[in-house]
Amino acid sequence: MKEQIKPNVSDTWRADELYVKINGNMKYLFAMMDDETRFLIAQEVAETKDKHDARQLFIQSRRLMGKQPKNFTTDGLPTYSVAASKIFPNAKHIRHIKLQGDMNNNKMERINGEVRDREKTMRGLKMDATTILQGYQLFHNYIRPHEALDGKTPSEACGITIEGKNKWLTLIQNASKAKA
Numbered sequence: 001m002k003e004q005i006k007p008n009v010s011d012t013w014r015a016d017e018l019y020v021k022i023n024g025n026m027k028y029l030f031a032m033m034d035d036e037t038r039f040l041i042a043q044e045v046a047e048t049k050d051k052h053d054a055r056q057l058f059i060q061s062r063r064l065m066g067k068q069p070k071n072f073t074t075d076g077l078p079t080y081s082v083a084a085s086k087i088f089p090n091a092k093h094i095r096h097i098k099l100q101g102d103m104n105n106n107k108m109e110r111i112n113g114e115v116r117d118r119e120k121t122m123r124g125l126k127m128d129a130t131t132i133l134q135g136y137q138l139f140h141n142y143i144r145p146h147e148a149l150d151g152k153t154p155s156e157a158c159g160i161t162i163e164g165k166n167k168w169l170t171l172i173q174n175a176s177k178a179k180a
Helices: 055-065 078-087 106-121 133-141 169-180
Strands: 012-022 024-034 040-046 071-072 092-093
Touching: 012 040, 012 055, 012 106, 024 055, 024 106, 040 055, 055 078, 078 092, 078 169, 106 133, 133 169
Parallel strands: 012 071, 071 092
Antiparallel strands: 012 024, 024 040
16 A cells, blocks of 8 residues: 655645647646745646636645645635635635735745746646646755755655755655655
8 A cells, every 4th residue: 555645734835827829829837836835736737827726726625634724825816716715615715915014925926036047947838737736846845955844855844854965866756756
């Protein structure tokens, strides 16, 4: 039986979307992040921003974390309100974001900037189901230390430590053992 490790995330999550170029077309990357640990929980590519149904992102996030948030921060995009009311009905949804003060989404915008930097370096992504986005999620959560987390990775802030000098190699070795 495969052992599952669940990150110990907080009760406050954030979601946001970012337009990205995939195979020459502009699409949207919707993502969910834990507020306290900055753990990138889930992401999905959508054809449009305004007509996208964010419920699958919310369902996937709840399934992966084994819980739902008590507080949830987004911008004013209507798809988040619809999904939150159906998937996180007991969560307090903060949806009027300001650039300053306690009702901002700067933490999520920081992750968007990281993804944007990777996309520019690659001159866009080549396909919707690209493994680059999954690889970046692994890098963000398990490899890259964050200054705001006192030099810890989001996984370390969630109670998951990756041992060894080469964390990529350790992740790959553990993934191959889990498949066996």
